[in-house]
Amino acid sequence: MYAATTSVALVGGEARPVEVQAHVGRQTEAFKLSGLPDTAVREAKDRVRAAVLSSGIRFPNRTVTVNLAPADLPKGGTDYDLPIALGILAASREIPDLRRAVVVGELALDGAVRAGTNALGAGVLSALHRVPCLVASAVAGEAASIPGAMAFGVSSLAEAVELLRVGLEGRASARPGEPMSREDAPDLADIKGQTMARRALEVAAAGGHHLLLHGPPGSGKTMLARRLIGILPRLEVSEAIETAMLWAAAGRRRGLDTTPPFRSPHHTASKAALVGGGSGNPVPGEVSLAHRGVLFLDELAEFPRGHLDTLRQPLEEGVVSVARRGMSVDFPATFQLLAATNPCPCGFHGDGRRPCDCRPALRWRYRSRISGPLLDRFDLIVRVGRVEAGEYAGRPGEPSAEVAIRVEEARAAQIVRGQVNRRLAPGTDLLESATAKGMVAAGVGAALLTARGADRVRRVARTIADLAGVDQVEEEHMAEAIGLRGEWRDD
């Protein structure tokens, strides 16, 4: 006796259908599972049998064979528990055939259905193929939030069996879940002083510019960086879904969170952890977990240079290709790069209050760990100075919520023009006044800017004009952009 149902595998952040085929034979009792299962999937056998028995349903005491097709696609995770159980029950004619349904969910030994990671993927397939999907109740809203999805939540295997025996026809889909946004992000109001760095952060947020902060240890680079999320625009629901799917592919549940993701991998992270990889089905790395959000590399110069160079493809194309045996998967990886670094190994170069112990050659070598092409990606390279104790005591900074309003408006202007300012290619008409153009030329003339530096400054000036709410980039905006640049060099 044979039956099949459908589940989901995430490949490169995309949902692909997996047919869960179940066959109950006549031979003596056995349970075989094929289709490149990983350890978690292989253990489904034990969970499924226990959950079925706990639910008071007969588990066939014959040869049970389950295949996850396509059989050459590696499968992982616990989301196949429920479809395997239902497939077997359909094959043994306990419930009607449910070929036209997408099922995901993890089973507890008592028969409870737990939220796995792929509810969104189930929703996507449900909408795409116009079939119902069955997921854990806890995440039914998530699956239903995909436009066009018909999602049904169940909290136990018994409930699922009951539901399928009665039939899904005429039942209303679960209501789309409310997107949520975390409000617990650290606030800019906590930062005293750092007036210039705060401004740089605001401009970076508004234009989506990659930002490198450099300065002595203890100057608050990391504190500042962690406050970028709080002033960035919230994600659209579609973007939140896109991001959550990538997280699911990495085995993490993110939910319908419209807070842009913030990832800060440590400099000891492996290349695979950064850009994705792993044996079997490639798993997205930090660059993809940061998709639509921020990738923060603290202690940038401590990252192995080879690792940093792998960032160039995603920075340029917004995707990262991970090649593995027999397949190459593209993961979306459009992120804003935020980095912090000490100016030199000892950290005190340029700090007037403490001498730098590093030999110049050592400083140079430290800086050269970051390749020129990567440095060129940063539209904003900003020096963060040390705040003297007491200097700004009792003077709280502007709260994130107020900055976020300006950022939001500046972003809106860019979206009308078609793209975020970071992506403006050199040569694009940025609507600069003649005096603004003169200002750049003067900056180049005074050897403050290189040709490439001028392009960066012009993009930043465009964002400053957007923050000011005007169409044309004026001289004042250009001057501020030139003032914001703080190259990382000896002086």
Next chain:
Amino acid sequence: MTEHRVMSPGDDDYPAGLLDLEDPPPLFVLGETTTAPAVAIVGTRRSTRYGMTLAEAFGRALAGAGWTTVSGLARGIDAAAHRGTLGGDGEAVAVLGSGIDVIYPAEHREIYQRILDGHGAVMSEYPPGTPPDRWRFPARNRLIAAIASAVVVVEAGQQGGALITARLAAEMGRPVFAVPGDVDRPASMGCNLLIRDGAYPALGVEDLIAELELVLGKPPRQPARAKGEIPATGVAIDDLPVVWGCTPAQALARLARMEIAGEIRRSGDVVIPI
């Protein structure tokens, strides 16, 4: 050209220091003289970047601290010192080895004009029209040594006018400062010799001013600094909005304009005047 005047020993505004000379000469003067104590900044014409930077910084810092500076309008250290003083909005005195209407070298016309533009005086013991003959310069140096209450030698070779000025000043009991340099650098040889022979080593702007005030007391004129001006010791970039009383955005724009104009430069966390 504006009218020059002649000052003689015994006149009220005749520089008091010159009376220490055996033969105080009458002086031809253009511009405004002060009786405030002056500090001479002298050095070689074949200066290095090191010397030029320091001479300019000293000129500016002394002006900022309220001292009048004296030098000889020559190439190199002299010119840098004058520029620094003018940049610091101070009083500069240029003592020429030619007539006061003969600008030598000619490319220093701008400095000369700015001094006469309300920033001090140009003087000489030679009548107008006197050409810049080499043999007159040592005599000019004795005037610089006498007018000044202290002499700072920024860079000097093993022989040269700056060393003559320093020796004459020392003989008249004026404190002599010298900026140390690499022992194998010809342009610093004279300074290092002066230090060996007992000159105060000038170890930087703040050190020099602190030492001067210790020896000579505070200058009578307190620094009159325009509001928002960057002091020679620099201002932290993050403090600019406070110093200038504007928003961070405006401060960044102003900073950029001043950088482009070459008025200031950044060094780590601070901006310093050039």
